[in-house]
Amino acid sequence: MAATPALVPRQHIQDHANAASIQPHWGYADRVVPCVNDVGSCKYLDAVYDAHDVGMYYTGIIWATFAGILLLWAVARHLAPSQPPGVQMPLDADEQVKEKGRTWARLHRAAASCSRRYLLPDAARVIFGRVTRTQVLTLVVLTGYLAIFSFAGIVYGKWVTPVKNMPGVYNTRSSLGPWSDRVGVIAYALTPLSIMLSSRESILSLVTGLPYQSFNFLHRWLGYIIFAQSLLHTLGWTLIETWLYQPQPKVAVAWIKQLYMIWGCVAMILLLLLVLLSTPWGIRLTGYEFFRKAHYVLAMVYIGACWGHWHQLQVFLLPGLLVWFIDRGARLVRTALLHYNFLPSGHMGFRATPANITFFTDATNGDIVRLDYDHPQDAWAVGQHFYLTFPESSIWQSHPFTPLSLPIFGADTQRHSYIFRAKKGETKKIAALSAKRAARSNSHEESHESLMADARLSVLMTGPYGERTMSDLSPDSNILCIAGGTGITYVLPVLLDLATRPQSLDRRMSLIWVIRHRKDLDWVAPELAVLKKRCPNLRTGIHIYVTRAAEDADPSAPAVSEKATANACTEEISPAPSHSQSSSASLSSALSVHGIAKADLALDHYQARPDLAALVPEFINTTARGRTDVFASGPGEMISDLRRVVASANRGGQVWKGEDRCDVRLTCDDRLEW
Template sequence: MVPSSIFLCSVILIIRAVRGEGYQVYTKNPASNCVEGINDALTEVTFGDIDPDAVYYTGLCNSVYHTTSLALSTMKWCTTQKQKDKGWKLMNHYCEEYGSVSLPSWEELSSKVNQSNLIEDVNTVDPTIIGTVFNSTIVLSEEAWWAGQHTDDVWTTEEGYHHGFGWGLYILVGLAILFGTLNRLFAVFVRSYSASVSSPQEVSPFSHKSRWYTMYRKHIEVPALFGYKHSQASAWGFLSIPTRIQGLFIFGYVALNVIFTSVGYHTFYENVYWYGQKDTQIIRYLSDRTGIMCFYNLPLLWCLAGRNDVILWMTGWSYSTLNLFHRWVARIAVLQAIVHSAGYTWLERGYIAVEMKEQYWWTGVIATIVMSLLIPFSVRPFREKFYELFLLIHIVLALVTLVTCWYHVKIWDGAYDPWIWASVAVWAMDRVIRVIRGIVLTYKALSKSGINTKATIPWSSSDQKGLIRLTITTSIKIIPQPGQYYFIYTPYSLKPWENHPFTLASWTVNANDTTLNFLVAPLKGATKRWQKKILKNQERQIDMRLLLEGPYGHTNPVEQYDKVLFLVGGSGITSILPYLYKLKLISIQVPEPTIREIRVIWIVKDQNYAKDVLDNELREYVDMGACGDIPTKVDLYVTRGGANGQQDLVGSLGYDTTESSPTSASSSPGITSTPMIEKIESQNINEPSTDTNNDGELSTSNSDMELGSSASKEKITKSVGLTIHQGKPIVKDLVHQSVNGLVGSERLAVSACGPSKLMDDARASVCEIYGNGENQVDGKRIEYFEESFCW
């Protein structure tokens, strides 16, 4: 994390180093505006000694009439010496830089004026005079001088707003990071304080803060922004709804961008750049504002897209949260680019064919088109179904965006390059850190004898080939933690850059290295190739060399709670295995651990999948009914296969079974298969299960069991840690049961991982139970954790 923090500080310093006239945030207009304004007012007319074929500043700076008119008007209207010196220095810079000629001092020029050929009090902004050719020196009238200086004052003020509002976005991001950090510290304080309370009757000077925390958790931090969907896709599957606290930050960011884009414009009729064209002035300022703010958003885009980010460490936010912010910054930046391009297209509508020949113009067009394409190629359905293609397209389009943006602003002599290079630096540093982490962690895999991985499939069936178990030995000794995940590379494959995240299941710390165990469900791509290769081996095992990059993720402090409820679906079981492993180690190492009970609710469609995990990773816990010395119960809900298939599953686990009635089963220890109830029988559970609301979910509650046939039987085994149910549970009932089981000041941690609907149900159930009413508890007694990873 240290390199990340140093790097972010460097980015800020780079951006703060932006220099160049007109690109500072002014608290007042520069003194040079007096002379610049006079020059602008003089250009409303022309002089007979200006070469019409000369470059703009070459013609002006070589014109005796123009330069002497500038000198005399400066003497008359610029009242302070600072205005004269600053302004003349700037004009001389323009003449030398763009006209290749030095401008004499205004005193020298004024002394050479032929007074007999002098015309005073000329209003160059008068429509009847604009464009007039003078063959003599002139002195501006007060109206012309005011119009010129006011034009430059408004211009520099607008430039100040453009950049000031851009910095405002960085301030907002800084405040969000500060808030996230304080929120993390406050949550740690509440958990630590709650753990020190021995009874609910204990009087606390912070009891009112606990109520605030409860309301904060119930109404701000935990719930979805609206409705109850957060993990599930909304808006026809194209959008992810943020949580309420995420929504507040997103709303603040979007609102500030809209406000900053909409305010701070000043137009006036006598503007010498666009005389009498207030609409044109607005469009020009709006186009500049959106273009500049888009550039301010570029480094934010790249910062929020990286894996190695100090923001994650400071705030405790997940990668998914930062990725959500990244997508919203991208949407605003693209919208700003479109408005910027549309505005300039309107301004130059009569010269499009000519402008398209200019590099800055056509590169800007490409940049806007490419940025716009990033949005449809990043929608959630496309990301989830075609991730590898999405990633390739995303990287290519992002690279083209940066290159074309660099050429687009090249005419500004590097004034905007810091934003481009800051984005490049963020991207490059993230990749460098990835490579370093991967090499340091598993560098021995790159040697000729660098076999560091054993991949096995201990089970298979006709319809599913089984889970892959990877045992990877690191090159250095590390101490893993639950909740961590690693990106796995195959360095000697055809696509060595391809990598995917895998959650750590368990580990063994050795003398000089660490053995990490992963449970992989083969889908497609690399995992499918691994599966085929393993199955070709008669022993169903192969040796491999893999590179690991990590660890990433964060650990939820479930060990600080008295009871833990794990709600998992399908392959989400892999997320809780490392927690069970750690809690077992804690129970062995700590004489009296805080945690007193663990309950695992596992909802699974495939019985063979369930059998595989129960036979291996969960075997110890269901055999002993404990995780170390901590009482542990696993409730398995099988949603497919019917009663016969369920009985086959019970038998295949290798336990001795007996039969009993449902009523006796409730009091008997062991592995239990609940009977099929009428509500479940009404649905064909051999069909794929679909997401439904709570009213349509399948239930195995006691009231439902009474509706079943009295002749139904259950299979009881000698195991004390497993109960098998058929159908889907009601998540809300499971959470309420666990809360009702709390005694005294006991606290509950609810951790969910699995299908999106399961996590949304868990989130909504916890939010509902927060409060001070009947059957509700305060925020320090129950906390919700979510294990999820979203692209």
């Protein structure tokens, strides 16, 4: 019987020329039946094909498990009470129903508090980086689940078989073959999941409600699992073909020359490059932008190489490609819809948004750029972010930024305000371009602290993305916002949103902001003045820590004592004068946005860092009632400290007994740095 291309990879095992019939096996080479080889080889082939068929069923079970978890998650979200915990049910409701609802809510909050106490802190940072124990626990469960299917359903044994026409020469066939095939199949089966975990337009986010960036950790480590499985698959068959099969090196040379093996080697090399470039060392060495672009290209070529290596498993590769292209297409569509508006000519068309630039010089730590512009669109949710592209610099790069401005629901036009620090790469190029335009637009010499001018920069947006931080906030929750540097953009919208709501006298609110220099207050001075004016709960709760105040101080001034430094906390911000308030109310240009002077804010500064281990419990212990929600953004060290502090403040047993202050939640954005 003539051999077909699909049978070539197994011709050295089976006698296709004398086959009576061919038995198809999904995802594998067709089998010759009845087996005309020696008894040992036939038993080995039975083990190989049985293990493969069972393995294909297992891949179905794996995906069914994933789908079942998502289905249960979606149902639980749908059936969850619409009212956040702590909200009382109507008085005219049945008493038994009310009591049952209160008991369930209390149990839910106690269980959540208990899990935060043990699962919120960072896991082994040396191995996993700054991720919570919850994420690592999820990874451990997934790894254990996959390990079970990697070994189950395989007949383990060894069969020594003679080589045809070579007396005294024997092949050693063992369960290493079917096991190597099994881990290879599972690696293929996990490819679509890996791509889904990396998607920005994520179906996982739609189902679970978790922001897409929550899946980045699993995406990275699932890639490591796929690499480990592929490496074991490669090593297993290399050992079989170069040592256990005879005669050598004839068998090994014939094996490696086959087209499917060439593609397999290419796929393994590409996968190795993907892993190396995705490590923290690889990203630091090549730069994040190179990593992103190289990751996309290598991943697509890798999938193509996998297709060439074993096209019978294209059932797992095609969905991965479709998910990737759908994600890319959705991003383009969202950008097009955001920017398809009325042009100055009165016609409809695509147009980039011109943004006002405010440039703050900082030669030591990286310059700061503030962008302000109005754009006709629907309001986003507080906590969400946009990806911004600056076509005057590059259309191939986009960066995530959280708007510090408050979205106004029902308004035709939304105000966008962003601040970011230029360190390197694209943000440094944008800062240089902004500084050049700001300097060109100034008609007179500006101060060394900042360059403020009516300069413009074109912006393209995609979004919004991310979590809705205010979606399940209880009316009686106490709010503690902690930010480091430009992380203020994440927490300010929370406070600005609360300032527009009715204020409860029992609700306690506080803002702790850590900055390097006193001049950094200029970044968000108007927003701070608005909070002082419109949020009575916050008038005595704004605390600014200046970590390098000594660098700004007059050398002739007396030094701050160690005791004052250790207990340093700035006084609350005083209401700005009327001319500053009217200036901040007018947001027509970058100059008017920043019309508030530092002197009008009446701040005292100390060279100190906040002791979060003391400040957070102090805030919690002074609350009248209700739980505490902590919102934070800043450097990784600060986020790690907060996770540990908040975790220790949670006590599920006390929450069950009605001690709401022992229920402390942390919502953080650790994408930003100082």
